[in-house]
Amino acid sequence: MKILCFLLILSVTAINARLFEGQCRPLIAPVVDPFNYKLYLGKWYEILWYDDEYETFDECIVFTYDPTSTDAFDMTLDLQEANHDFAHQQYKGHGVLSNPGELSTTFGSGIPSRVNHYVLATDYEHYAFVWDCFNVNSTHYNERMWYFDREANPSQRPSEVENLLTYFDPQYIRTTYHGKECLY
Numbered sequence: 317m318k319i320l321c322f323l324l325i326l327s328v329t330a331i332n333a334r335l336f337e338g339q340c341r342p343l344i345a346p347v348v349d350p351f352n353y354k355l356y357l358g359k360w361y362e363i364l365w366y367d368d369e370y371e372t373f374d375e376c377i378v379f380t381y382d383p384t385s386t387d388a389f390d391m392t393l394d395l396q397e398a399n400h401d402f403a404h405q406q407y408k409g410h411g412v413l414s415n416p417g418e419l420s421t422t423f424g425s426g427i428p429s430r431v432n433h434y435v436l437a438t439d440y441e442h443y444a445f446v447w448d449c450f451n452v453n454s455t456h457y458n459e460r461m462w463y464f465d466r467e468a469n470p471s472q473r474p475s476e477v478e479n480l481l482t483y484f485d486p487q488y489i490r491t492t493y494h495g496k497e498c499l500y
């Protein structure tokens with residue numbers, strides 16, 4: 317019973333992201349195509365994130381994508397918990413390239429269920445702008461976006477990123493901390 321409760325709480329937490337009323341809008345920009353999958357892989361620092369309604373203490377966030385075949389990869393999420401002396405946590409996931417510029421990823425063990433990583437802009441060397449949206453039911457949707465950079469503290473924000481950011485409500489855009497406590 318205890319385990320069941322724990323699992324229930326876990327699954328509720330997992331879907332407890334902020335939801336918007338309505339349904340997903342169409343892609344705000346075309347997906348990058350042609351897409352150079354190999355150049356895209358590697359390490360990305362999360363600079364901005366659009367998602368959470370709940371407070372999170374996860375900072376120093378880094379995603380690493382390592383190829384396992386021509387269209388599959390392992391995904392590692394490294395973060396540090398600002399509320400626990402910046403304790404390091406690591407989560408392993410995996411994914412596939414579903415279409416040019418479209419990745420399907422999961423932190424679970426099975427096959428990813430859908431594309432959840434639309435690359436709307438990248439120059440591979442510096443930045444990437446990634447979008448995701450899904451309809452939770454007929455009245456609510458969940459929308460997410462990430463601005464990734466190859467550097468933890470990029471000196472400037474690319475104009476492509478600035479343009480795409482205008483499509484989002486600034487009050488929900490979260491800046492990931494990459495300060496001196498970060499261990500990478």
Ligand SMILES: *[C@@H]1O[C@H](CO)[C@@H](O)[C@H](O)[C@H]1NC(C)=O
Nearest residue numbers: 335336452453454455456457
């Ligand atoms: C859709 O999900 C939201 C959030 O859980 C809920 O408030 C809403 O009532 C649901 N709508 C329907 C039609 O089930």
